[in-house]
Amino acid sequence: MSDTKEHGSSSASGSGKRYRGQRGKTKALDIVNMPNKDRIEVEVNEWGQPNKKKSASKLVTWIGTIARNRLYCPQTYPNWKKIPQPYKDDCWKVIKDKFIIHDDSKNWVFDRLNHRWREHKCDLKAEYYTKYDSDSDRRMNLDPHVMPIEDWDVLLKYWDDEKNKEISEQNKKNKKNQKMHHRTGSTSFAVIREKMRNENLDKKPPSRMEMFDRTHTPSKGGEMDPESAKTMDQLRVALSKESEERQKDSAVQDEVFRGTLKRNSHGWVRMYGPGVTPKQVFGIEGLRTQRREERIVDLRAENSQLKEKIAQQDDKIAEQSDKIAQQGWLGNLEKKDLWSTNGSHFGEIVKYLNLASFVMILGPTYFENTADMKMRYNQIHASMLMKLGRLSLLSFLMLNLALLRNLAPVNCYFQYIPGFLSQVLKPIAFGGT
Template identity: 25%
Template sequence: MAMEREDDECQYDTDDEFIQMDKETEQTPQEEQGEGESDEHDMDEDAIWDKEVEGQLSGPKEIIHMDNENITSGNVKKTRGPVYCRKLTALAPGEKIFVEFDDDGNPIGKYATTYAYFLGDQISNRTVCPVQVDGWDDFKTETLDHLWRCVLEICDFDNPELRREAVMKHARSLFRGRRYKLKQKYIVEPKLTTKEEQLNNRPKDMLKADWKYLVELWRSPKFQEKSNKAKHSRSFQKMPHYTGSKSHARVREDIKQRKGTCSRVDVLLETRKRKSSNPVNIANLDYNTTKIEEINKKKKEREEGIHKKIDDEILMEVLGPEKHGYLRCYGRGKNITQCFGVKPSRIDLVKEVVEVRRTTQDVMEQARNEIQRARQEVEDIRKEAEAAKKEAEAKVDEKIATNNEMWQKKLENLLKSYGIRPSH
């Protein structure tokens, strides 16, 4: 946080050029890039804040430059200003971006990133979403309606009324994420413990009254209890993804375009790839590597015909059974009950039923094969018997014919001996 000097002029070093500015008539380059919401009322409020929080300083105030790790005094260094999305700023008056959604209500397609940036920008704008609320559920209906109208000015949907719920769910997630990042950047990472230190380390684009509200909220016993509980729950997370702000829905859509189909195993393998050499938690990285190797091994065994397990079964075998609520490796939009059609507590029972059915089908198929083989053997024996019968009948007929011929010759010889000529 930079505080104004009581001297008439101050200097800002930007690219070896010195800009001399009068604090009463001009603004610093950093302030010119802000929201431009400061007015005389805010200045009076800031003056009251200085008296209440910072107290009366005996000497001239010194310009303070806050860095991520160090706090140095002196001239304010050049820092990065606000980020502007060119796809939004380049839109013609009345032009909108068409946002596509998947079946679960998650944004996908060409303008998914632009839409998410714009929605996050509206969440950060205190004229749209006031800062002084404890949580998303505390926003009034008028505030949410105003946010929806702002979204409709830039974004176009296939069915706006149907997509409003999905947009508000996304906005809720962005709201919670912004609160978390503010606390991490300005409270947790600098390791500020006292209230005065936390109040003084205020973001440049936030009013002091708003920042005071957030600090007091975060320091309240109720919030601390909730925060500690959530922190304890996050400590059990062993397989963080490495896709950054890219949603699982967009990852899933990219895989479908490449392969035609996409399972949760495909999403897990895609989102756990390390593309950067930046340091990470070694234990989590080793755990990721080990589990991914196990999954790839199971998939290879399936291709070789060792087993017939589907991807969901492989996932549960390697990572353990599914738990209540959250559906692993899927992202927002669907829970366990919606995916499997049953409650989480009945998943194991359903798996047993499926396994029994599969075993029964295998036994029935084996029995049918054995019956077919038995029938074939009986048919072969029948054919052999018929062939033997025909052969025996042929031999009998041949024997009878031979005997008849023999007795015929004997009779002729006997008749000749008596001088009788046999008649034919």
């Protein structure tokens, strides 16, 4: 396959239109015209990421020209994973022809190829698809140097698909909702990490907290964006709770960072840049620990939301109880001495109702297994029967209503509780009256 390819060919590079005074996409002619035996050496870190700015910049430029070349990276495939492996092998070969780079960097190189390939497709879509209202206009205005018309028709069909349009719109919204932005420009995190390592007297790599501070602070002065500044303040507050000696420990800073920010995206380690996996950084045991800690953070957030939701539901229950009382039959219960004059039995039922609900909602979080949760639920039921002896059946129904409360939608629950109380519980309490 590679024998028939011309890397510098403008017809294959997809360079597209260029207007007077406008700089086109680089063709990396300085690299193309290098003597055959000359190669640029690329220094990399322990993760296989290029960490010297000059060689890294040249390599990224070369990767960009390959990603735009349809003979190496055809644009007709829906995503990078769908591109057949022989194409990727040819990409790696043409990179190795110009650069001295270890095979450990292959994951990083393919990650960058994927990124630049998607960027190129995005540029093509903006230039030749979005501008026009019909496919006929899109065909007419396509630069013949970009790709053959039959390949363009494949892309048009893909972009015209309603499902793909929805995904595209959602991706645009997600991009707009991104509130934190790094300020590193074209300089990679790996280059910045190496620079910070060399700045340290002990030559230790920076913590993720230190990396966040450096990469989100404008290099020419100025302030972080509001969301980054807020996050940095949270990190400093969390770190200040540690002893002065521990605050200087990179491991402690990483622990604070991990506990403060949201979990990493799948296969991605925040503050390390592309091509680095959680398994590489944390190892198997470290990765398990990290996932446990992230799970704890998620559970705390979920518990906080659940407690807030329970409080809102309790307010609604109190409101419904007041409405029922206004209807008259709750007052009749008090007159028949089924409830004490101060409403203590009613208070007990509400207490057990909420306690049982708490067990059913948060049981999976606080109990190690279902048996423990069921045992606690039965303890609550038994205690309720002991306290409310002659209302045992009523208490049983109320307790199971707590279960219904968690299985049924909230709106449904509050829609039917007045009718449930009046039609079922009232006859039981009054013996059919």
